[in-house]
Amino acid sequence: MPRFIHTADIHLDSPLRGLSAYQDAPAERLRGASREAFSALVTRAIDERVDFIVIAGDLYDGDWPDFNTGLYFCAEMGRLQRAGIPAFVLHGNHDAESQMTRALRLPDNVRVFAANACQTHVIEPLRVALHGRSFRQAATTDNLVTGYAAPLRDHVNIGVLHTALEGHAEHPRYAPCTLAELQAKGYEYWALGHVHEHALWPGPSTICFPGNLQGRSVRECGPRGAVLVEIDGPGAQARVERLTIDVLRWEHLRLDVSGCADLAAVGLASGRALGRLLDVDGQVPRAVRLTLHGRTAAHGALFARATELRAQVLAEIAAIGPERLWLEKLRLETQPDQGPATDDGPLGADALADLAALLQEARDDAVLREALRTDFAQLLGKAPDLATELPLLRQVRDGELDAVFDQVLPGLIARLASAA
Structure with a gap:
């Protein structure tokens, strides 16, 4: 009876751009959250005594030369190795561009799925077969499922895939496929990655996105984590328990x-x-x-x-x-x-409220924001020293126009109110 943890979209040390625009941002806590959450996941795997873990893509976050990220991952895999837990890693669109993916030698307990064709890893004592194919390049737009191997007889078959899947148009359409295609493969479980929201489709083949391990911005709200999966044997339906792992x-x-x-x-x-x-x-x-x-x-x-x-x-x-x-x-x-x-006169409370509402709508007007950005760029082109002397103008120069709406417009309304 295999028992394992399925995780994806960890984005270790993902750069959190624009933190300087946030007042009193806990920058160090935000930057360290992806590592802290991954360490917590490894600890949970050891405590649960799982048979193995599956990482379904985007362990890293693109191509930058900080090998400390890869060394950290090797250290965490070493913790799993000492506990006798193997890890099966598939490279997604972000991993495909990573220097760590290409250069670092990983501990012996880590098995990485090949990128040239579907590869099957067999854990014979558990009668488990894991099928997967890593991305060779980020923009992988072919349907990879068609090349996945047939299920191995008398084994629990697990498919590992980084995919946009049908119905997730908000995500780049990498390795697109349908639920029907996944079900038709005949595996007991599909361990998916790429979509950052948790989703689960029970059935003859249980299909699951665990969601990303740690939210990275306000666009990724609510609990984040991984899933713990148990399958009684070949042909059995998987039991899936959601694990909350996020540290912020x-x-x-x-x-x-x-x-x-x-x-x-x-x-x-x-x-x-x-x-x-x-x-x-x-x-x-x-x-x-x-x-x-x-x-x-x-x-x-x-x-x-x-x-x-x-x-x-x-x-x-x-x-x-x-x-x-x-x-x-x-x-x-x-x-x-x-x-x-x-x-209340020409600048009464209602008039001020209407003006404030209009300005609030304006902040979400893409055409107006682009016009403001262009005007400020021209101004700063004539007087570049202003951006150095005035932090607000520096934020505007960097495209952080919310600072204008948050700091300047309330003051304008307050001036009008005092004059009324």
């Missing part, structure tokens, strides 16, 4: 502040909602994007006093524990409430 979790919290009458109430509601995130897996630190929405009487004040609002939310986080929470970004998507109309 990204969250996008959308909070309805319709019931909040003023900025202080919004800050308090934000603190309570952020605290509730830690009710589940409270030991895992959170990096949070907070988006406020709803119709509220505080709408105009939220935009006009955005800096103060952020300070209030950070104060709530400080009370909860800054080592447990980090505010990645605060976004406003509120609207004015539908109370009775008032006449």
Whole structure:
């Protein structure tokens, strides 16, 4: 009865670009999260006494010459070797470009699938056959499944594949195939990689994406990890248990502040909602994007006093524990409430709220953002020293236009409000 861990899309030491744009970013924690999570996975494999582990592609993250990443991986594989656990590694689109993939000699317990054709690794004492084909180059757009071997008789057959699979159009279409093609192969289990979200299709052949091991940005929210798989024997259906491994979790919290009458109430509601995130897996630190929405009487004040609002939310986080929470970004998507109309003059609260809403929409306008970037580039071309003297202009020069919306526009609205 084979019992193994299936993981993929580890992206060891993946460079986290743009951290300088984030205020108070825990840069070292973010940079080290992929290693910390992988070490935790190896520890879990040893503790669970699994028979082997499968890495279904994108162990590394492209081509850069820092061999410390590869040496770290060798050390972790050494831990598995001392515990008698082999590892079966398939190269995906990112591994195909990696210098570590081509150059480093790996410990003897590591078996790497060949790239020229499907290769089968047999673990005879367990009666297990693992079939897989690594990527030779990143842009592998052929359907590789057609070249996979027929199932080995009287063995548990496991297919290892890095693929976009049908229905995942948001991912580059590498090694595309369909669920029907995978089922038709007759394997007991398909260990897939490439798609970073967990997905499971039970059936005669159990097909699984474990999801990536560690979220790398707010685009990869929620628990991340691997799966623990048990198969009783040839022809048996796999049992799959999801393992939560991530050491830092990204969250996008959308909070309805319709019931909040003023900025202080919004800050308090934000603190309570952020605290509730830690009710589940409270030991895992959170990096949070907070988006406020709803119709509220505080709408105009939220935009006009955005800096103060952020300070209030950070104060709530400080009370909860800054080592447990980090505010990645605060976004406003509120609207004015539908109370009775008032006449506050040409720059009354409603007018200011409408202006603030318009500016909030503008930040997501790709045409406007490109025009702003071009205008700033021309300005800095005439006075390049300005980017050195003014950090905000340096961020704009680097394409980080959110800084303009986050820092400049709230101040403009506040000036208009004070003049009204």
